[in-house]
Amino acid sequence: MSRVSVPCHVKGTVALQVGDVRTSQGRPGVLVIDVTFPSVAPFELQEIMFKNYYTAFLSIRVRQHTSTHTPAKWVTCLRDYCLMPDPHSEEGAQEYVSLFKHQMLCDMARVLELRLILRQPSPLWLSFTVEELQIYQQGPKSPSMTFPKWLSHPVSCEQPAPLIEGLPDPSRVSSEVQQMWALTEMIRASHTSTRIGRFDVDGCYDLNLLSYT
């Protein structure tokens, strides 16, 4: 299946914290990243890909276009997806992650905006975020996707042909018929460009082609 990257604008991370960020001693445990798509019409999201950097849990909310009259609503499409099994240890801390639309809680059609909510309960890490964020939508179907019937529904090998008594051996018949087919194909493929130079059609000449000289 092909996919096409959607150009997006990733806003700066916003830390959610009680109290003043600059003066408080404790580090924030929640970050919010907004992703907008300024140059794209509402699209169906296929895949979200990013590289984790010490984020333990990820929630995603999506704003979808419903109709021109009602304002678009925010819907949670991913809730507390675990990126690090143990927030205090390294595992999963710097892995590449792919999230597909079938992993989401809601339909991912007509996406206007995304909001990523990152949580890291462990105080061990100085900072956390996600990097190299990329959003994909489904690409155009390649033309070769339509397979002929004989290829998409092959005769299953397990199905033994119900042989009637006295029917000739199919494999030997098949071998002969295939040879005949090959010979015919060979002749069909061979052709000569040389013409013998006949100007008549079914034994009759076109008067205009005959010269009197």
Add this chain to the structure above:
Amino acid sequence: MKMAAVEKRRQVVAPAASFADSSRPAVSRAAATAESEEDFLRQVGVTEMLRAALLKVLEARPEEPIAFLAHYFENMGLRSPANGGAGEPPGQLLLQQQRLGRALWHLRLAHHSQRTAFNNNVSVAYECLSASGRKKKPGLDGRTYSELLKRICRDGEAPEEVVAPLLHKIQCRDHEAVPLDVFRAGMLTCFVLLEFVARAGALYQLLEDPALAVADRRVGQAVLDTLEGALQASDAAAVPARFLEAGSRLGPDSLALAMDRALVARRPSSPMTREEFLEKAAALFIAKVKPVA
């Protein structure tokens, strides 16, 4: 004196003379070194002739090489101008038959699947047939070409009704000059059709009811229809897809299914003769042959 005789012998080109000479005691063998024997063979053309013969044997890989070589040299004799000029000038008709025979022999040297060898032989046969005409008219006329096609088909033991449509399609008119390419295509088609008919014959034997010695028309027709389907359905498709599709259609499973279906259908059973089967099969092949234009 004897030295002179030896010298003379070495220059003689005609093989007959040298055979007569060889009975003489070669006194001056010491003088005429081993090299001279080699020279002699080369000068009289035996070296070249044997080399050509060996190449032909290698090319054709005959099952009976001695018979093959005997036939080969017999043809060489017919071809050499000395032989043709010395005897009574044979009748025009006889000469024509000889030429046809020689051309046929060349054509049969290599199977058509050995394409290079086959093409070579076709060229030689073409020369054989065309060189013999009057000096004014080099090239091959349609009459000879058609005659040759008929001979090939007749010798190929294919029933006349089976090959007649092909001959009609690729024959040239009597007065027409046949270019080499057309000649080659015609010969190739003819030989391939003969093989096709032989295959169809083998297929008929497979389909034959051993007790009745005839095939069931329903089964025979089903097999032919399957082949026709594989040949036709994919006319428009690109080559690799076409081949794959044909493979799928002509696999044992789908053929078994087709034959099975034919028997299950509630049509009365009637025999299909071998001739009819061959004729119908050949029609499928001939439909794909491009006519001479």
